Amino acid sequence: MDAEVVVVGAGPVGLLLAAELAIAGVRPLVVERLAAPAEQPKARGIGVLAAEALRRRGLGAELDREHEQGLRALARDHGTTKTHFAWIHKIDPDVADPGRRGALIGQPALERLLREHLSGLGVQVHYGCTVTGWRDGPDEVTLTIESPTTTRPLTAGYVVGCDGGHSAIRKFAGFGFPGTPPLMTVRYAHAEVRDPDLLPPPGRLAGGTLFHDDGVIATFDFADTTPDRSSPLSAEEVRDSVRRVAGVDVAFAAFHGGLRFTDQARQADAYRRGRTLLAGDAAHVHSPNGGQGLNLGLMDAMNLGWKLAAAVRGAAPDGLLDTYTAERHPVGAAVLHNTRAQSALLAPGPHVDALRDLMSDLMDLPEVNRHLSRVLSGVTHRYPLPYLATHPAVGVHCPPLTIDATAPLDELAAGGRPLLLHPEAKQINTGGRVDAIPIVALGDERLAAVLLRPDGVIAWAAGPGEDLHPPALWQALDTWFPEVH
Ligand SMILES: Cc1cc2nc3c(=O)[nH]c(=O)nc-3n(C[C@H](O)[C@H](O)[C@H](O)COP(=O)(O)OP(=O)(O)OC[C@H]3O[C@@H](n4cnc5c(N)ncnc54)[C@H](O)[C@@H]3O)c2cc1C
Incomplete structure (x- = not known):
């Protein structure tokens, strides 16, 4: 066998999972189809649970440093450091569970940090290696790995697909991926509008929502739910979308590309099929609203790492690996559920305008604000553990403790x-x-x-x-x- 575990994909989730395996004594092989790390700005930060988990692995100083910069950037871009539910920026992240905090760290910086962490544990990522085939056997899984120069088989005791929302591993291994189709397509472009005076002020409009600022334009387009994903975002595509959302025709003096994504919400029916497992976006996709995807995926990796390592070492009790799906699937389902609510609150039209006004007023009530803050941070979740435990803290992620012991x-x-x-x-x-x-x-x-x-x-x-x-x-x-x- 070539490797005890192959981690497919070196996004944030694959990197953390590989590190958790290494910490638990199993050296995984990590393959990534990109030739070099991606620098695409996606998530702006991680939630309470992921930040606490990374602090417990000694990465707190870097998180704190990035957080200070992240706070300034958030205040600059949104005029507030509050987070949002359906783009109503009123949620106070500090009230979820006082004393517990996430970290505002841009995804490229986070991935850099995780790469350094992993490399410090002696594991290197194999870039330019795409998984193009998968075959299950009784004792091992055989992958086909394509690199620019070779195509070769790779055998592994276990394979974890951390290969993102379009996961090849999920499709090869036949996981079901039920869920809801998109209500909207979001397009976010770095572009200079030739005549910005043509644009209405940013906000809700007849066809969706329009944002624009110096060098940036974005649409939440409810009239287009089946975008062509085969090519990069083009100026023409953004122009068409602005026309649908805002009813104006703009031209661009400069266009530097951008991102396109939908709010479809789907989740793998299980996170394990035999020797093949899924984590992160490979296991669940949903809109980025509320900033929960990264937190969710990183906590999948934390949950799976030590269990999979125990299985590899032959030290796992019966059923340990299946507790991964049992514990993490409901958490993913809860995130999908609240992102659907947010999509509904973003739909255009006077009825939703009225609902948003009501929701905005409700969010001024401290209990409502705290509830939403807790929902988005994930601190509400308690795993059902398979034995009788009466203390209410059993099954939850431990808050930071000030231990009166030899070390923090x-x-x-x-x-x-x-x-x-x-x-x-x-x-x-x-x-x-x-x-x-x-x-x-x-x-x-x-x-x-x-x-x-x-x-x-x-x-x-x-x-x-x-x-x-x-x-x-x-x-x-x-x-x-x-x-x-
Ligand atoms: C615009 C935008 C904004 C977002 N904002 C937030 C936010 O504020 N907060 C938040 O928490 N989340 C946010 N997200 C979501 C977050 O970015 C994702 O949840 C996160 O990237 C998932 O990490 P991952 O490692 O599971 O997958 P990915 O980051 O997608 O990584 C998957 C990796 O697998 C590799 N790969 C794919 N196929 C193969 C293959 N066949 N062989 C080898 N390698 C392969 C890919 O190249 C990639 O590097 C946002 C997403 C977008 C698009």
């Missing part, structure tokens, strides 16, 4: 090992399955002790005054890390 959580978690943070850690013999760290306090009044999975999910917790040695702690250890016990 970010440092303790950098090695990707499961952690038991417990006042009597020294007396608990976990058989070396987890790092047991004695603590005095966890800096969170709801928590006296926690067992953290490598992805930062609380597998067991006790509150102040509760039994610190209950059967549930051993159930949690045996469920996730049974190998040595």
Whole structure:
């Protein structure tokens, strides 16, 4: 076999997954069809959960540095640092779960950071390698890899398609991809309009929404839901779309290309078929509204990395890999659901104008604002774990803790090992399955002790005054890390 795991695609999700595998002791082979890293500006930032996960791997200083610049850019472009729901910019990201924060980092900078992180772990990306074939066997998967000079087979124990929304791996392996077709096509172009006075002010118009600013023009075009995706965005195409949306005919003094995407919302029916798995946009596509795609995909990678590594090492309990779909599919479905609501709120017409006014007023209510902020950040989600755990924090991603121990959580978690943070850690013999760290306090009044999975999910917790040695702690250890016990 050529590789234990092949990661197809070196976008943000493939890079993080490869790093998580390497941290867990499995060296993946990463293939990327581009000849060199992409520099396309897409996402402007990552949400609370992904930012916390990356901080726990020691990438916090870089995130914080980029965040400062990102805040300034957001204020410049939108006149506010609030985030939006359906382009109503009123959501305060800091109220989702006070003390928890995302990071405004542009996608190219994030990918650079992840590439450096991965290369620091000794894994290189093989650029210019496109997967053009896939065959499943009982013990391995065979891929066909095309590079500019050769075509060759590559065998792997597992293959993970992190190859984006048009995923070849998803199609080869026959995953279903049900969902809803687009209501609109978005076109975003870097262009100089020859006579900008012809344009109406940016905003909602008869055919959709128009944005324009110095050197940038964008349309949310509800009259065109089946764009031709075979060629790059052209000036003529943007001109046609501006005509449909705003009813004016503009010419461009300069046109420097741009992006085209729709709001179709689709999700793979499962994230695993035998030895083939999907993560990130390969597993789910939806509109970028609310800025959730990157967060969602990076958290897929965090969830999958340690589980797949355990399967490769032969240390995974029965069914561990299937908990990946069980845990992540509902989170993806929830994101698709709220992006559909946002698309509905972007449709043109007086009825939606009225609905948006109402929604905007509601968003001034702190409880509504907090609810939407929590929905977009994903902090509301709790995984259903397969054992009885009574503490409400079990199954959620652990918030940052100020541990009164030898090292801060970010440092303790950098090695990707499961952690038991417990006042009597020294007396608990976990058989070396987890790092047991004695603590005095966890800096969170709801928590006296926690067992953290490598992805930062609380597998067991006790509150102040509760039994610190209950059967549930051993159930949690045996469920996730049974190998040595
Ligand atoms: C305009 C825009 C704005 C966005 N804004 C936000 C935002 O604000 N917040 C947010 O969270 N998300 C946003 N997103 C979504 C976000 O960019 C994606 O969710 C993210 O890029 C998904 O990462 P990925 O690694 O899964 O896939 P991708 O980034 O698509 O990476 C897939 C990689 O696989 C490679 N590949 C494809 N096929 C093959 C093959 N056959 N063989 C080998 N390699 C292959 C590709 O070249 C690519 O490098 C936005 C997207 C767009 C388009």
